[in-house]
Amino acid sequence: MSGAIIENMSTKKLIFFGLFILSFQLLFVLLGAFIAPSPTAAVSYLATKCISRHGVAGSLLAPWGPGQCQQIRSFDQPVAKMLDANDIVFSVHIPVPGTEMSPWFQYMLLVLQVDVSFRVINQIAEGDVVLTVDAGLAYRDVLTSDWTTKFHSMEERPLRCAFALPKTYENEGRFYECDPVPLMELGSVAHKYYLLNLRLPANSTTNVGVGEIKDVLVVAIHQNGGFTKVWLSMKTLSAPGICGATLWYWHRIVLAARQPALLEQAILALGVSTVMLDLPAEWLSLVLERTWMLLFVDVQQGVFYGALFCFWIIFCGEHLMDGGRRNRLAAYWWQVGLVLFGSAVLLFFDLSERGTHLTNPFYSIWASDMGTMAATTFIVVAAISACLYFLSLCGTVICVFRNIGKKMQQLHAMPPARRQRYQGIIFRFKFLMLVTLACAALTIVFFILNQVSEGNLPCGHYTLKVHSAFLTGIFGMWNLYVFSIVFLYAPSHKKGSESAHSLNADVKN
Structure with a gap:
């Protein structure tokens, strides 16, 4: 993988980009808090x-x-x-x-x-x-x-x-x-x-x-009809932006005239899944009866989160693997397998419930002892898969930071060119981890406010609708997160960009 844009971006430009993203994040939150009605x-x-x-x-x-x-x-x-x-x-x-x-x-x-x-x-x-x-x-x-x-x-x-x-x-x-x-x-x-x-x-x-x-x-x-209008407007405006960024990212890879690396393919999959998430298919339900829309929205979200989890494990792993094992999906077979298995279990559960609603909306899988046992089994198995995945992800992150800590001690003894390359890798990884933790923290904060506020909070002459702000804020946050990943980690075409293949091999060695 060629050197990423973030490695060649100046601190001033990076700060400007961060403020740009934060301003849009604030816009999404305010849109739900003051404009959109309760969901x-x-x-x-x-x-x-x-x-x-x-x-x-x-x-x-x-x-x-x-x-x-x-x-x-x-x-x-x-x-x-x-x-x-x-x-x-x-x-x-x-x-x-x-x-x-x-x-x-x-x-x-x-x-x-x-x-x-x-x-x-x-x-x-x-x-x-x-x-x-x-x-x-x-x-x-x-x-x-x-x-x-x-x-x-x-x-x-x-x-x-x-x-x-x-x-x-x-x-x-x-x-x-x-x-x-x-x-x-x-x-x-x-x-x-x-x-x-x-x-x-x-x-x-x-x-x-x-x-x-x-x-x-x-x-x-x-x-609420008013919330639907705001929600569809957000998806309609976000979809072209994410789609354009994903196409631009793939175009940068094509210009490199080489086979895309595994990490590049993971980022591309993340971008495509976000385009699917933003696809405003709900417009169809306004003119035609589409009883499968709830099931379709669940599938959209499942594909996005599956691609996001796979991206995280591959990104961390590519900074830990040596040259002989990296850049191969088989090296992550059991972590990716856990994500796919958990997603398949949840999809089967969703089909059992909402799939049946297509012909009988009165059906409930929880109505019988056997159905309750089956539904509970699905949820428990998916939860176990999620726990194993996150344990594996945490272990990988710890190993990467341990390796980074060791290499940081050796940077001063390295030649300037190699030191700069290491600093690019370390900065890129730490930046992504910081953004990811910020997204997770904001999700938790929004969720807590959503639970304790009973829906609304007074704010001067206005009423801040926390439920709506939670939904629009989370939607905007993950879209901006993916946009940042696609943009910052696109291949850089500046002269002097180095191959991440050799850099990551050096980190391991």
Whole structure:
């Protein structure tokens, strides 16, 4: 690999470049803090209790509007006493009257909050309780048109509730404290109106021991349209910059008229993966229904982080290997293998969950004991792979710094030309490590602020939106990090540039 630009860059130019990058980083943070709204919005809907005396599966009952269903307000009404549990449909119209859903919302998550009243003779059973839900989702784009059924599924969810008071007759009528129940994840909000129908069928084997359910609250979570506009604008503006920098980097390598070194190939892969990460494919979901968009975004992020981890281990290793072992991917087979194995495990887990959502958004891998065990296994295996990788990376970094420390003691005894070459290698490595640690530290700081701030912080006459600043800041930081790597470590065409092959061999010897 030819001498990098950073080796020939003056201190003044390097400081100017650093200030340039920091100014853009600050711009990304301020964009999320003061301009972008909060990333998500949550709207609660109290389900309407509709009467369906025939209990026909798949029939649609609307809580309001044309064809409004026959309703009851409470199960304590006299008419409710004559009904069976199978005659009740909990109906939710999304959104509320006078508003519309929008493709800018990107996705929609539905979570159930079940209100269960305590009764001595009808308590929630001890141990694992399963809530069976016959769920149906329909849509329409005109309020006066008929509903079109989109999905229908019979699902089971664990019901975990606790009663803080003594279970006596004096406390009858008080409510259990139940955990939220994830119901659905829809990867595209392509229609204006949605209708959710939930039946809780009851017989000798279904919904046994779930207690006396009084009400069902549905919480709909979606991305804010204003945040989507800011996010897509950032990706649309960042993608050409990273793409141009990557093409320019490859052009510099081609001009060298030689085979690219392994480290150069790793940097190129990092640049290409960042271009993929910045690809604003979400624009398609604004004009077409693309339920696979969440899965595609996960794959984008997985490819980027996989390339980033491989780059780190190769960069460190190339400063440690001797001339006989360096510049060969086989020398890093087990570290790169860990990254690929962990990525494959997480991809398989994602396909098991979000891949199934393409045909059934009500599916959850956590709904059954077997699914929970499989999902936990995937996560644990991926976590073990990540730990082994970082242990290996830390060990490599320690070895490189130890070698650098030894060579630093010998620099004064070396000829000026060789001393300058060593100083270039040492400076280049330490600079990258410093930038990498700064990125990791800022990620942690942003994450902590994101957790403790409850979303917003007062800032004079403005409100600083920490959640948005966290997301836009992290996105900008990693883009600027990759841009810096691609630019600073591109081959230099200045006269006198030396081959890093011989330099790294000297470091080892």
